[in-house]
Amino acid sequence: MLLVHLAQDATTWLASVSDWSEVWQGYWQSPIDWSLLAQQFETDVFANFRSSFNNFIESGQVWALIIGVVLGYLIRSLTSYG
Helix, strand or coil: CHHHHHHHHHHHHHHHCCCHHHHHHHHCCCCCCHHHHCCCCCCCCCHHHHHHHHHHHHCCHHHHHHHHHHHHHHHHHHHCCC
């Protein structure tokens, strides 16, 4: 019998709540500054990668990499058995 009364009281209380934002704010106070999330930032995510890659190409390190891979493959193939 107690459950029936609780269910009836809950439904009448839910029906009488006019604004759910008031109920929500009563239980949870947000410590987050939402205006920070609304800002837009102009960032170039790949700027560091692009400058590093350009330096890799311009300094000639790409040629050292290619020569090292070719020589390493030749030495490995000459020294391996089978």
